[in-house]
Amino acid sequence: MQAEPKKSLVGEEYEVEIGPVAHGGHCIARTAEGQVLFVRHALPGERVVARVTEGEEGARFLRADAVEILDAAKDRVAAPCPFAGPGRCGGCDWQHAKPGAQRRLKGEVIEEQLRRLAGLTPEEAGWDGTVMPAEGDKLPAGEVPQWRTRVQYAVDAEGHAGLRRHRSHEVERVDHCMIAAAGVSELGIEQRDWTGMESVEAIAATGSQDRQVILTPRPGGRLPLVELDKPVSVMRVDEKAGGVHRVHGRPFVRERADGRTYRVGSGGFWQVHPRAADTLVTAVMQGLLPRKGEMALDLYCGVGLFAGALADRLGEQGAVLGIESGKRAVEDARHNLADFPRVRIEQGKVESVLPRTGITEVDLIVLDPPRAGAGRNTVEHLASLGARRIAYVACDPAALARDLGYFREGGYRVRMLRAFDLFPMTHHVECVAILEPAAKGL
Template identity: 80%
Template sequence: MPDAPSPEALAPSLVGEEYEVEVGPVAHGGHCVARTEAGRVLFVRHTLPGERVVARVTEGREDSRFLRADAVEILEASKDRIEAPCPFSGPGKCGGCDWQHAKPGAQRRLKADVLAEQLQRLAGMTPEDVSWDGTLEPAPGDKLPAGEVPAWRTRVQYAVDDEGRAGLRKHRSHEVQPVDHCMIAAPGVTELGIERRTWEGIVTVEATAATGSQDRQVVLTPRPGARLPIVELDRPVSVLRVGEKDKALHRVHGRDFVRERADERTWRVGAGGFWQVHPKAAELLVDAVMRGLTPRKGEMALDLYCGVGLFAGALADRVGETGAVLGIESAKRAVEDAQRNLEDFDRVRIERGKVETVLPRTGITEADIVVLDPPRAGAGKRTVEHIASLGPRRIAYVACDPAALARDLKYFKDAGYAPRFLRAFDLFPMTHHMECVAVLEPVQKAG
């Protein structure tokens, strides 16, 4: 393996250099695009389209294709700019929120612009092509006046600095920004008082406040060789720790799961398992998916990347005793939870493994309806082609990343499926993230 280049061989760093620039369009990732007078591309955070700012480089060298930068001085402000409500938001501070400095309506427009751009660039599709109205829908209760922040995040992973102070990571950094209150944390998380105590010997503290139950959970990751501290929080809570050697979760006190509520059912979610972070998200997404698929009694349904079985359970309810549901999930604990959550459905089966490996082995040659909720990287061409080969009458694709969604929609298009409609949800206010649901049909049936 070749030796790493010496510092002398690297192009000079431009970190700290400042450029006065006109800010262009928003880009995926919570920044906007600008160019220096010499034509060099900057991806600038803490700014808005149309502004004139002083941008200070945070990453990049003379030979870099582009530079990353923060807007450290606003020379001409956008009408959509507000004073960031959070004192920990801004250049060099917490990296959790991207758009604290934008009015809520502007945040949703910026995200819609990103989704439209990704669809056009990666899939060659317009909003009209996917029957999308071009907007992001806020969750109920999140449409607040400028300057007010919805407290929505039911799971927060705090980092701990060398002095034992809880905080959040700075943007693209391991450095910790200590905080005394995270404004987007749900009340159930804030009530635990994580930020108000010292965490000696701890690397991270992950706090979860379940929706629909009073379950609260804290997962601690100790520093190597450190003893677990006595945990005294502001309310009863289950405590787990990450093993120093095996990295597995070990129960210290209370349950090793929380109970969530959605679609008129209670769902068991093991520590570290996936559940939507916004308290309204699970219900909203189930409703959007079921409305799009219109399941019928007796149908065969697939739930791919099924997690703890949320969509599988909703499908099973609707296809009835004469229907069947197969869920596929790779995480061992999630499969165990899904099997327990759905044990009262005789015709639901949960298989463990990667979708691209397990689905071909099932022997299933056709399916009526399919839900897929892949990780951020998307499903990929191979899986999309296999799903299409099963000939489902409708497919519901739940996506947390617009770029992955656009790529996979292109693969579906090539495989003969077109969007019947697309809905986009602003389930991560103040950040650049969004959630989408695209419902597809065979091209000959579309429209």
């Protein structure tokens, strides 16, 4: 006998008291019946009317939006962006919170993940609980930092550019993104007709005037003629193979960090905040304290940001091995670091390439894994190499906490943890953890 479909609760409304913040840009609440709600657009301590956006009867939890604020928190402000709010653009999670409150909320998430997934208190992690703003991001009340140097616009059926709604393929048309860097805004993506395009990515490099637009056509869609006031390179994403091909202009942008210029090919990774690369390099180098002649690993090395910083500090007798899975990123890293003869970049997945290198010991390790983290097997391998210090750069507190737990099992302790608000208005936060052998801390 076929079971009856469960009743959808989408659209149901509950008056609830908002509890603590949770990872992912929402807060936790419970209905009078004990049903768990993950509520966006709310703040801890508020009383709100929450409208269900996802979920059905019997679900472990429901997703909801705070559509009416009955008792507001002192940290609540009117969202400065007209496209923010329930059912609107999903890009910014904390438009309704004061900047200082946003950082406190991110700190609470980091602490909760450390305790729950790694069994670490802030003190055991060498963290004072502070999430630091990036340089220049402390602005007068009501002003929003324009930090996003790379913006992925979606295009609706009529050719209008916009941004995706939260957990949706629907496009929220916008005439301006408040957090977009000036170099992105000046391209005027939102004012153009993009009929036939699936998406448009706009990139404004830091430290150069390079601008790039990457177009992804819909099946059968023809590329528009892109004529902009400023010089801009145009790239196209192949709808079948997914590769990025040059239409005109350079197939890369030039980014600047730590006194060096880095070539970043189309679709390659570079930190989005204009101050992020320098901020993270400084935190990593201050934590590792590289010594002349040491051997270092840079894992998930991208276009070579940390490998370059390490090589510069390790001197002519030092050596750096970088490992990166992306073919184009490896080409860029080799180009960017060609003036360092003792830097080698290998292509492939870290878990596959590292065992083949035959390396059994190393002095320093930097790893900046993707959002999912490095994982138990990779961490176990790294812990076996006996590095005197390891720098773990993380964009996801949950993945970081899980991997720190694995490192602890492998004999490493967290010497220091620093957190940076490199994604204002969103729930994202960047962390740098410095580890050392636990025996050294006894």
